[in-house]
Amino acid sequence: ELVAHLRIRLAVKPLAGKRVVITAGPTREPLDPVRFVSNRSSGKMGYALAATAAELGAAVTLVSGPTALPDPVAVDTVRVETAEEMLDAVQERAADADLFVGCAAVSDHKPAERLDRKRKGKGGFALELTPNPDILAAVAALDNGPVTLGFAAETHDALAHGREKRAAKGADWLAVNDVTEADAGFEADTNRVTLLGPDGEETLPFGTKHEVARALLARIAPRLA
Amino acid sequence: ELVAHLRIRLAVKPLAGKRVVITAGPTREPLDPVRFVSNRSSGKMGYALAATAAELGAAVTLVSGPTALPDPVAVDTVRVETAEEMLDAVQERAADADLFVGCAAVSDHKPAERLDRKRKGKGGFALELTPNPDILAAVAALDNGPVTLGFAAETHDALAHGREKRAAKGADWLAVNDVTEADAGFEADTNRVTLLGPDGEETLPFGTKHEVARALLARIAPRLA
Numbered sequence: 001e002l003v004a005h006l007r008i009r010l011a012v013k014p015l016a017g018k019r020v021v022i023t024a025g026p027t028r029e030p031l032d033p034v035r036f037v038s039n040r041s042s043g044k045m046g047y048a049l050a051a052t053a054a055e056l057g058a059a060v061t062l063v064s065g066p067t068a069l070p071d072p073v074a075v076d077t078v079r080v081e082t083a084e085e086m087l088d089a090v091q092e093r094a095a096d097a098d099l100f101v102g103c104a105a106v107s108d109h110k111p112a113e114r115l116d117r118k119r120k121g122k123g124g125f126a127l128e129l130t131p132n133p134d135i136l137a138a139v140a141a142l143d144n145g146p147v148t149l150g151f152a153a154e155t156h157d158a159l160a161h162g163r164e165k166r167a168a169k170g171a172d173w174l175a176v177n178d179v180t181e182a183d184a185g186f187e188a189d190t191n192r193v194t195l196l197g198p199d200g201e202e203t204l205p206f207g208t209k210h211e212v213a214r215a216l217l218a219r220i221a222p223r224l225a
Numbered sequence: 226e227l228v229a230h231l232r233i234r235l236a237v238k239p240l241a242g243k244r245v246v247i248t249a250g251p252t253r254e255p256l257d258p259v260r261f262v263s264n265r266s267s268g269k270m271g272y273a274l275a276a277t278a279a280e281l282g283a284a285v286t287l288v289s290g291p292t293a294l295p296d297p298v299a300v301d302t303v304r305v306e307t308a309e310e311m312l313d314a315v316q317e318r319a320a321d322a323d324l325f326v327g328c329a330a331v332s333d334h335k336p337a338e339r340l341d342r343k344r345k346g347k348g349g350f351a352l353e354l355t356p357n358p359d360i361l362a363a364v365a366a367l368d369n370g371p372v373t374l375g376f377a378a379e380t381h382d383a384l385a386h387g388r389e390k391r392a393a394k395g396a397d398w399l400a401v402n403d404v405t406e407a408d409a410g411f412e413a414d415t416n417r418v419t420l421l422g423p424d425g426e427e428t429l430p431f432g433t434k435h436e437v438a439r440a441l442l443a444r445i446a447p448r449l450a
Contacts, residue, residue, distance in 0.1 A: 068293035118380040126351040
């Protein structure tokens with residue numbers, strides 16, 4: 001933590017005066033008080049982005065789903081559980097931000113019904129799932145909203161899915177990674193991403209999630225108003 | 226960790242020479258490489274039981290689902306993900322054990338189909354869930370198997386459900402708790418349990434999960450062959 005504070009003191013500040021809102025981690029979508037649907041996101045990439053943005057001088061809010069990670073130093077961290085809660089927390093803060101980074105692995109679906117008692121019965125059943133709100137698309141659709149950077153975690157045809165996703169969500173930038181690679185997946189400390197943006201596509205150097213965070217923010221910082 | 230080692234050196238050893246197998250944590254049941262169904266178990270109660278049993282002299286194997294907890298000192302810890310993997314790990318070890326403690330919150334169900342690529346499509350859908358194996362019942366059914374202690378995490382009518390569960394699974398002992406209580410739930414550091422056993426029912430003193438672990442093992446140790 002001392003090192004983190006020193007880094008903040010000593011770094012050059014290309015994001016000084018900028019407000020950055022970042023989402024991280026998975027969301028959990030409960031079907032009853034005990035059980036939920038979720039995903040393997042560890043939150044490491046989003047937390048690395050939040051810490052790095054703070055080092056670069058930004059005022060950072062991190063809206064995080066459930067993770068085992070400590071709050072990053074000098075970052076306002078808001079803990080949420082579901083996609084709906086994450087959307088609410090983001091909507092309160094995104095309109096005033098300069099940059100929104102949607103790094104959370106938001107569950108695409110949630111159980112249609114949330115029981116207030118533990119579901120009983122051992123037989124099989126069909127769990128009805130309904131679509132969750134699309135947080136990145138909602139922020140990208142704001143009038144005078146922030147610049148947007150999204151992430152696509154893919155298991156096949158990563159670039160093709162990333163291009164579709166950038167267009168469908170209306171994001172300015174989209175970082176694509178193939179989470180089936182052991183050194184670039186949800187639980188890894190390293191990552192390998194291709195950044196799709198207004199100027200084209202660039203595969204960034206392989207590195208730790210902090211190094212990838214610095215590379216991403218170095219490219220986007222000059223493009224903030 | 227030094228303290229943990231000292232406790233092991235200094236404790237009286239009512240479980241010396243005994244082999245104890247303990248399950249802990251949730252299980253995760255994948256529907257594709259990224260998404261899964263799971264539950265809120267933190268693993269804290271099972272890890273406290275494993276650490277305590279080792280302090281009391283037992284040779285302890287902890288079969289743990291995904292948790293954020295470090296391996297307990299002086300405990301052989303085996304990490305698994307799904308209920309099927311947990312069952313396999315337990316079956317390799319339970320027949321030779323003196324005591325089996327089923328503290329994991331094993332998912333009652335798993336997705337009927339596990340996709341090897343990330344599921345695509347934003348619309349709603351019905352996720353087919355099928356029953357998982359019952360690990361506690363499988364161990365309780367072993368000929369010349371270990372003494373068994375199970376746990377029931379309930380959200381209503383806890384004692385009634387616990388009595389049914391003890392009978393249905395054939396467990397010797399069953400510890401019941403109401404996980405809707407803030408100081409006795411999955412993520413709490415404290416617990417309040419009622420122990421159902423061959424001699425009747427006893428509500429143990431409220432305490433830390435380590436204190437509750439000591440109280441449980443103090444009652445069961447004299448009953449091991």
